């Protein structure tokens with residue numbers, strides 16, 4: 001009986017090694033095989049001919065824009081929520097409700113968030129965020145709307161990371177700050193947030209990875225098209241317009257999408273993977289630095 | 299069902315009447331069924347047992363034992379007998395290697411990746427390396443400085459070792475008597491009998507430590523290692539546990555680490571004084587506390603007694 | 605004369621600190637409540653939009669009956685006149701597919717993840733552990749679309765060309781086409797996708813089990829495997845439940861990857877088909893939404909898709925509730941949740 005358990009354990013471990021090696025090795029191989037520099041600097045072109053359908057510059061820009069918007073919204077909101085939950089949390093029932101609210105967002109599939117975003121942003125009140133058709137129907141799809149929904153993906157991660165960091169700050173640190181005559185808000189600004197900064201960074205990096213990797217929101221809220229600016233204002237026009245990201249590019253160029261250009265899908269997937277690896281690496285660096293700082297503090 | 303029978307070691311004790319006779323004060327309360335801390339003798343008397351210089355059978359011994367963490371020696375060339383029927387106390391300042399020595403007796407040091415061992419340890423004349431490590435630890439059990447009951451009910455804690463030793467998973471009703479017996483020997487039964495399903499982690503510190511002793515006793519050990527079992531406890535609990543140890547010594551060989559010298563004086567038959575990893579002096583408690591041979595022992599013991 | 609103003613003066617900096625504190629609390633509180641309002645808005649809006657689909661079908665919405673694909677097509681082709689909208693839907697095949705693929709991959713992944721986590725924490729050689737742990741964390745972060753891509757370009761052709769026999773194809777030819785896009789591939793890829801997430805959580809939990817408990821068990825003569833299984837895994841149950849809940853939520857909501865590998869045919873695989881059962885295509889709820897995203901503008905069709913989203917939303921909320929409830933009895937014995 002024990003032998004079986006132990007054997008299964010080793011089998012699972014070895015299988016894990018093999019699968020991990022296979023996935024990483026396969027993506028590396030395919031990526032290096034199909035990634036050519038010109039793919040990175042040309043825009044996609046609708047063409048049946050593989051050699052003329054261009055690269056994935058636009059999707060890369062799209063991923064960048066979405067990740068930026070999503071993180072920029074999620075970090076302040078998430079940090080504020082986390083601070084309120086761990087430092088104030090009054091009244092009690094409201095805090096519990098907010099806590100479960102964050103949990104619900106964390107558990108909600110991104111496809112549901114996408115659908116919800118579409119409903120919300122098609123209200124004429126939010127017309128300024130996207131394109132409005134002749135009859136006054138709001139399109140609801142744009143970088144802004146997709147980015148806002150993306151922030152909800154990152155939000156629970158940032159809240160959790162920040163709360164954990166705040167909770168691990170010992171109570172006497174706060175008391176010392178109050179003893180120096182600092183107000184609570186000054187304590188939060190000067191003591192707590194700086195102490196929690198590495199954790200916030202970790203949470204944000206995790207969130208960025210999730211945003212960069214999400215497809216459902218892009219397909220539904222961004223249109224998964226080439227960059228199509230809306231209106232003439234340069235930057236804001238792009239943000240109000242639709243576009244695509246690396247994930248939707250991979251999806252569309254896989255046999256399941258319309259494009260069916262596996263080589264380009266592999267190349268784009270490889271770039272996406274590099275982004276995720278980079279974010280992961282930065283998390284480790286932040287976490288490692290935090291450990292070292294903790295060691296210095298004794 | 300092995301768990302149901304009294305552990306074999308008690309039979310060995312019965313076969314060896316000399317040790318039973320040698321410990322009159324506590325012997326009257328053997329077989330553990332009566333809680334003993336009501337005994338007035340143990341509360342007032344400076345020593346809780348009569349001297350047993352004759353010595354019991356030797357169960358374990360270390361021969362030139364050294365333990366290294368990395369290349370730093372924590373225990374140096376220690377040779378020490380562990381006898382049944384008496385309590386061996388290890389004393390010494392903090393960091394002198396008492397815990398390390400104790401943990402090497404049931405090869406628990408091997409859980410520390412950096413630790414390495416030189417020298418031999420025998421159990422009943424047999425090298426412990428020749429035994430399977432799980433077998434060894436069943437025979438040489440350990441109670442830790444910090445009470446560490448498992449996050450289960452009181453019953454499940456004590457039954458844990460029995461269940462793990464059984465070939466087929468025994469039913470609860472089969473385990474009942476053995477669990478009750480172990481709790482009784484640890485002097486905890488009366489306090490928890492009403493609710494054996496009580497979460498172990500909600501007991502008081504002293505109760506938790508006695509539960510850990512009961513847990514070890516249920517496994518039927520021949521040697522019981524106690525690492526500062528009272529250091530985290532209040533005086534009341536300490537007294538109960540001291541009583542308990544004195545009673546246990548005729549069933550199992552007891553080694554206790556303590557840096558409380560009064561405690562060592564109260565309960566130990568033999569005492570080993572350790573300093574910086576070395577065993578400076580080993581001898582009967584009267585000798586160590588009364589007329590130590592070594593200068594360092596003298597200083598340490600007198601410092602403690604005033 | 606001079607005393608009262610002085611007191612006032614002395615107090616005033618503290619006053620301003622207090623009022624600033626109150627303002628900070630208010631701002632933070634309002635932001636936090638914004639999150640709550642968002643959740644409430646989400647539930648209300650999605651349900652309001654989905655309501656026509658539910659109300660026209662009643663409880664039969666969840667039941668079997670007819671061909672879902674054809675029903676969806678009919679809804680999509682509804683006349684433009686609101687009075688004549690078509691709503692008829694029997695969504696059971698989609699729900700069945702969701703349950704089937706989620707339950708099987710979570711069950712597989714749970715066993716695989718617990719065993720692998722034990723391996724990493726206790727048995728793996730040091731060098732292997734140092735490579736394996738970051739790799740697992742990386743795999744947990746790999747976007748699902750990449751798993752989908754590997755699935756559709758590697759596993760689907762493999763199954764389609766080598767595993768499915770001619771006879772199997774012919775045996776179900778009048779019901780469904782076997783292409784390799786199948787329940788089997790869906791479960792495999794989904795399992796591989798959610799396992800690293802679970803491993804990462806469970807490894808952390810196994811590590812944080814107090815060393816004293818492990819040593820205590822080891823000192824009783826229990827071998828390493830039994831110590832892990834009876835003490836460490838037991839104490840880590842709340843985290844294992846949390847990991848399972850998180851993984852289930854991921855699996856439930858996985859849209860793109862399943863749309864790529866599962867076949868996108870609203871078909872209910874029949875266990876009576878024997879081994880062919882695993883080779884039949886499926887279409888879970890979440891992928892149905894993505895695949896049909898272009899139809900969202902057709903009012904009744906959009907409302908039907910919103911109904912799918914509503915079902916997913918309720919399931920996800922129910923799931924975290926179940927996880928919470930499952931952890932409660934463990935608290936009694938001091939296992940930290």
Ligand SMILES: Nc1ncnc2c1ncn2[C@@H]1O[C@H](COP(=O)(O)OP(=O)(O)O)[C@@H](O)[C@H]1O
Nearest residue numbers: 367372391392393394395396397398399410412
């Ligand atoms: N796991 C370990 N790794 C390295 N050194 C250790 C470890 N445990 C104990 N030591 C060292 O070994 C010496 C003896 O420790 P210990 O046996 O715990 O002493 P005692 O129990 O007498 O206080 C100390 O110097 C301690 O620093």
Ligand SMILES: [Mg+2]
Nearest residue numbers: 396397398526
């Ligand atoms: Mg010690």
